[in-house]
Amino acid sequence: MKIKIGVAGCGAFASQFVPLFRDHPLVEKVAVCDIIPERADKYAEMYDIKDVYYSYEDMLKSDVNCIAVFSQRHLHGPMTLAALDAGKHVAVAVPIASSLEDINKIVEKVQSTGLTYATFETSYYYASTIFCRKKFKDGHMGKFVYGEARYCHDMDHFYASFQRSGGENWKQVAGIPPMYYPTHSVSMITSVTGAKVNKVSCSGFVDNHEDGIFVKGANLWGNVFSNQTALMHTSDGGCCVINEFRRIGSSKDKNSVYQSLFGTEGVYEQGATGCSWSERRNGICEDITALLNCCDSKSGDLNFREDNLSESLKSDFVTREAQLHNKARLPEIFSTHRNGHFGSHQFLVDDFVKAVLADKLPPNHVWAAAGYCAPGLVAHESAKKDGLLMAVPDFGCPSQGKAFLNPDEGHEWF
Secondary structure, eight states: OOEEEEEEOOSTTGGGTHHHHHHOTTEEEEEEEOSSHHHHHHHHHHHTOOEEESOHHHHHTSSOSEEEEOSOGGGHHHHHHHHHHTTOEEEEESOSOSSHHHHHHHHHHHHHHOOOEEEEOGGGGSHHHHHHHHHHHTTSSOSEEEEEEEEEOOGGGTHHHHHHHHGGGHHHHHTOOGGGSOHHHHHHHHHHHOOOEEEEEEEEEEOOOTTOOSSTTTSTTOOOEEEEEEEEEETTSOEEEEEEESSSOOOTTSOSEEEEEEESSEEEEEETTEEEEEETTTTEEEEOHHHHOOEEOSSOOTTOOGGGSOGGGGGGGSOEEOTTSOGGGSOGGGGGSOOOTTTTHHHHHHHHHHHHHHTOBOTTOHHHHHHHHHHHHHHHHHHHTTTOOEEOOOOOOOOTTSOBOOTTOOOOOO
């Protein structure tokens, strides 16, 4: 048994996943869709795709049983709901949605239909997150006390991407509140501890840049903040600081995501120059930078097309893998493909395909996706109210109906 998947949105990010879906041994067919016909046609030619659609509605009527949504981030909620209503399993780029109402609808729809939902949160498979998750699970970190995570991309890293998708009105979408895209940061805390964010207080930096993106009336949200910092309380009694920065003097060659986690027994710290792990029980403090380092792959990939990417984002799509990545669980053919975002892309694809066929919950299931996103949506409202401490809604936990697809297991699929 194999799946048929339709990819909606033929932009730079999707270009990294179409070849992986196409070559996965458990995928029978890949279709592509874009409302800009020349983009869909280009994908069809580049990746040898036979089924091409210029309307999302037409693709939903087709014989694909899965949809992968790689559209602009504010469209994820409505497009996901439409796919679920059409009876399709869904994989979607982050975030899950841009409103608490849509998150609630998606969670309820997934629960009532039993369809598989996975969010393609890359931070889940960053080597640093894998390392912290193992240390926490094994008890070496102790109880969670405090964490820091940040996603830092200056707007000039994104100009070309927003212009390519938004056309003349690209600034209306480019001004999305930074905290509407918090999942890279939040997931690096909550996917380690399993706790939820239940309260948040946030402050914002009012932008005054000449590009006029973060200006009331210039974007769909009336948003004036280009940088936002939130203090988040977690259900296990800890807290974390989450930074979402879009106007900072950050080099395009630097990492965009960082994390540090402090427990009662062990501490992981990450900075621009390296990573360390210290532990009370044995008095160690070791430099683990080499262990977590993601090096460029030596293998080529004829499916990779760099002309799809702006210069500032190419480093996000270069194959990188660390010693901690369990490459043995992946299809052998993936070894000929580039990977991206610190080795995460291939695992996300494999998770979704196997979760659909095994009828299991993928690691980044809908309840996890809600927990990654909702704190940021509430944080933005807090920033508009001078940092008022606000409650974050709880969207529940997975039902008992499905087993969990263990991301650390091997496989017997191929």
